[in-house]
Amino acid sequence: MSAGLELQQYLQACRKRVDTVIDRFLPSDSLASQLQEGMRYATLNGGKRIRPVLVYATAEALGANPLRANHAACAVELVHSYSLVHDDLPSMDDDDLRRGKPTCHIAFDEATAILVGDALQSLAYEVLAADSADTGHELDTACRLDMITTLAEASGTMGMAAGQAIDLASEGCPINLQQLQTLHSMKTGKLIRACVRLGALSAGCSDPSKLLQLDDFAANIGIAFQVQDDILDVTGDTDIIGKQTGADAALNKATYPSLLGLHGAQDKARELHQKALKALALFDHRAAPLRLLSEYVVTRTY
Numbered sequence: 001m002s003a004g005l006e007l008q009q010y011l012q013a014c015r016k017r018v019d020t021v022i023d024r025f026l027p028s029d030s031l032a033s034q035l036q037e038g039m040r041y042a043t044l045n046g047g048k049r050i051r052p053v054l055v056y057a058t059a060e061a062l063g064a065n066p067l068r069a070n071h072a073a074c075a076v077e078l079v080h081s082y083s084l085v086h087d088d089l090p091s092m093d094d095d096d097l098r099r100g101k102p103t104c105h106i107a108f109d110e111a112t113a114i115l116v117g118d119a120l121q122s123l124a125y126e127v128l129a130a131d132s133a134d135t136g137h138e139l140d141t142a143c144r145l146d147m148i149t150t151l152a153e154a155s156g157t158m159g160m161a162a163g164q165a166i167d168l169a170s171e172g173c174p175i176n177l178q179q180l181q182t183l184h185s186m187k188t189g190k191l192i193r194a195c196v197r198l199g200a201l202s203a204g205c206s207d208p209s210k211l212l213q214l215d216d217f218a219a220n221i222g223i224a225f226q227v228q229d230d231i232l233d234v235t236g237d238t239d240i241i242g243k244q245t246g247a248d249a250a251l252n253k254a255t256y257p258s259l260l261g262l263h264g265a266q267d268k269a270r271e272l273h274q275k276a277l278k279a280l281a282l283f284d285h286r287a288a289p290l291r292l293l294s295e296y297v298v299t300r301t302y
Contacts, residue, residue: 007292011053014073017066018052019044021074025127038108038116039123043081046099048300050225051076051195054293058199058214061280061287068139069202072147075124076195079151082120083160083191085113092168124151139202147201154194163187167253175254181223188229189222217279217290224272225297230255231265236301269298 022043030036052073059069088095088103089110095103105113128147131138139147153159163186170183196218200211234257256265276294280287 007289007296010057010289010292011049011296014053014056014066015049017056017070018049018073018077021070022077025074025078025123032115034108034112035115035119038104038112039119041107042085042104042116042120043078045101047077047081048302049077050293050297051080051191054192054195054218054290055199055202057287057289057293058196059203061214061283061290062200062203062205062210063286064203068204069199071127071130071139072198072202075127075147075151076191076198078120078124078127079155079160080191082117082124083155083164085117085120087164089113092164121155143201143204147198150194150197150201154190159186159190159194163190171253177259180254180256180259184223184226185219188226189219192222192225193218213279213282217276217294220272220276220279221294221297224269224276224294227256227265227269227272228298228300230257231262231269232300232302233257234262273298 026039026043027036055069055073055076056066060066084098085104087093088098089105096106097103101107103113104116108116125148128144128151155161163183166183167187170179175183193215196214197211200214205211233255256268260268273294277291280290283290
């Protein structure tokens, strides 16, 4: 079996697993029916599911049953979905297309989209705090508290929210490569690093050395993911990637291709991929999905 086919089968299995968990946690009897519909639209409407897959793959790299990571995988996808709904709003990035379909505020309305994001974020922490005995792999209270803290730190003033604020403030302003990397290490990278840590915590890992190596891996693919996103905004096809291409140039945003040139950005992505692989050097064959994911991040076409 080729590595590409093996990865696609792995991705499909992980997506199916996390979608089942998400569907179970989403409200089905809410009095606010439009809010409920919007939450399902924002989460179960496609998507690569890279973040929950990273959670599962990290747990498996440490020898754990992936079922132990169900709640963590669900929570990170809920937070990611909330961030996309809010980022797409007219007051933010003002996007009309997401995952090949109208964005949440277009499909419903702006007020509903704001509430959908709020509700998804709250639900993520409810999922992490919930008793996970239903999976047959109970996590202790200290572990769940560590998970909640990890996700909160990645989402707030030192993570996604701050990164988005800096990104909005940077539109039309000249920034250098280091500033761009700092921005994306917060906006994109912090949540990806949280995914890997959550996977490790799900596996019961407390080895500082292993946690540090995994964080190094995650930090590199977190930036690589954004570099490839920037590349696809230049080279991609709207119908394939599911969102409008050329948006960064239209908003006069600094990107890796705009600062390094297209070939320079592609070289940067490959360099980050190699650094990620190096960080996994001491892990055995069980880390194969993580290695394949690193390659996928920099070769994907959508």
